[in-house]
Amino acid sequence: MPKRLFPFIAMAAYVAAQTPPADIMPLMQEIVQGLGVQCEYCHSAPRGSGQPEPKKDIARQMIAMTRDINARVQASTGKPAAQTAQVKCITCHHGVPIPRQLSEILMQTLREKGAAAAAAQYRDLREHFYGRAAYDFGEDTLVGVAQPLAAGRPEDAIALLKLNLEFYPQSAKTYGAIGFAYTRKLDDPTAITYYEKAVELDPSNGVIRGQLEQLKMYQRKR
Numbered sequence: 001m002p003k004r005l006f007p008f009i010a011m012a013a014y015v016a017a018q019t020p021p022a023d024i025m026p027l028m029q030e031i032v033q034g035l036g037v038q039c040e041y042c043h044s045a046p047r048g049s050g051q052p053e054p055k056k057d058i059a060r061q062m063i064a065m066t067r068d069i070n071a072r073v074q075a076s077t078g079k080p081a082a083q084t085a086q087v088k089c090i091t092c093h094h095g096v097p098i099p100r101q102l103s104e105i106l107m108q109t110l111r112e113k114g115a116a117a118a119a120a121q122y123r124d125l126r127e128h129f130y131g132r133a134a135y136d137f138g139e140d141t142l143v144g145v146a147q148p149l150a151a152g153r154p155e156d157a158i159a160l161l162k163l164n165l166e167f168y169p170q171s172a173k174t175y176g177a178i179g180f181a182y183t184r185k186l187d188d189p190t191a192i193t194y195y196e197k198a199v200e201l202d203p204s205n206g207v208i209r210g211q212l213e214q215l216k217m218y219q220r221k222r
Contacts, residue, residue, distance in 0.1 A: 027063070030088060030089055030090075031059060031089050033089075033090065033095070034088060034089025034090035034091075034093045034095070035089060035093050035095070035096065035097045036093075036095040036096055036097065036134065037097055041055060041097065042055040042056045042059050043056070062089070066087050066088065066089070069087045070084070070086055070087055073085065073087070090133070094132075094133040094134050094135075095129070095132050095133055095134040096129070096134045096135070101135075101136070102122075102125065102135040102136055102137070102141055103141055103144055103145050105121070105125075106118045106121065106122060106141075106142075106145050106160075107145060109121050110145070110149070110156065114156070115153075115155070115156035115159045115160060116159070118145075118160065119159060119160060119163050122142070122160075122163065123163075125137075126167075137167075139164070139167075139168045139171050139173070139174070140173075142160050142161065142163060142164040142174075143161065143164060143171075143173055143174055143177050145160060146158075146160040146161045146164075146177060146181070147177055147180075150177065150180055150181040150184050151184055154181040154182070154184040154185045155185070157177070157178075157181040158178055158181045158182070161174050161177050161178045161181065162178065165178075170201055171201075172197075172198045172199075172201035172202035172205055172208065173198070173202075173205075173208075174198075175194045175195070175197045175198035175201065176194070176195060176198040176205070176207075176208040176211070178194045179191045179192070179193075179194035179195035179198060179208075179211065179212070179215075180211065182194060183215065188215060188218070188219055191215060192212065192215055192216065192219070195208060195211060195212035195215065196212065198212075199212055
């Protein structure tokens with residue numbers, strides 16, 4: 001073999017060693033899309049450095065897990081693989097690296113950093129992920145986070161609920177939840193204002209209407 005071919009053969013061998021097999025490429029693309037990341041998320045060390053890349057180990061375990069689940073589904077249904085629902089990265093991750101509910105993320109931030117940080121985080125996540133399958137930015141999410149706070153931390157609850165009104169200005173349940181939070185602050189006149197707005201938006205809501213009537217009755221007796 002001519003010596004001048006050796007460099008080209010060596011280069012081809014190097015490229016082949018560095019390039020993933022063809023059947024791996026679709027799987028890697030599935031991970032990228034499913035987790036909303038780029039290749040560097042797992043391939044974090046410089047190529048050839050030998051440095052640890054823990055996310056690659058996790059990815060291998062997750063790949064093995066999904067293959068096992070899909071095999072179990074196929075076995076339990078008795079259907080061929082082409083006819084069974086396939087568990088993929090996107091099934092759990094919905095386009096985010098760590099598949100947690102938005103309410104869980106906000107509650108952790110509330111505990112560790114307070115309501116202002118949670119509100120800023122909500123805005124940031126909404127800006128980047130709204131309209132995708134990642135998080136539930138629906139009307140009920142912030143209401144669900146704020147309601148348990150109302151009894152002990154009404155100011156924080158009110159801050160989150162008013163944030164919700166920016167995106168859902170016609171949300172009767174949000175107005176009602178703010179009304180309840182103001183009762184915990186012993187500010188009944190403001191609470192009545194929010195309850196009345198809630199009833200105006202949703203006259204059929206018997207729960208909010210009942211809370212409003214009870215509060216007004218209490219005020220008349222004072």
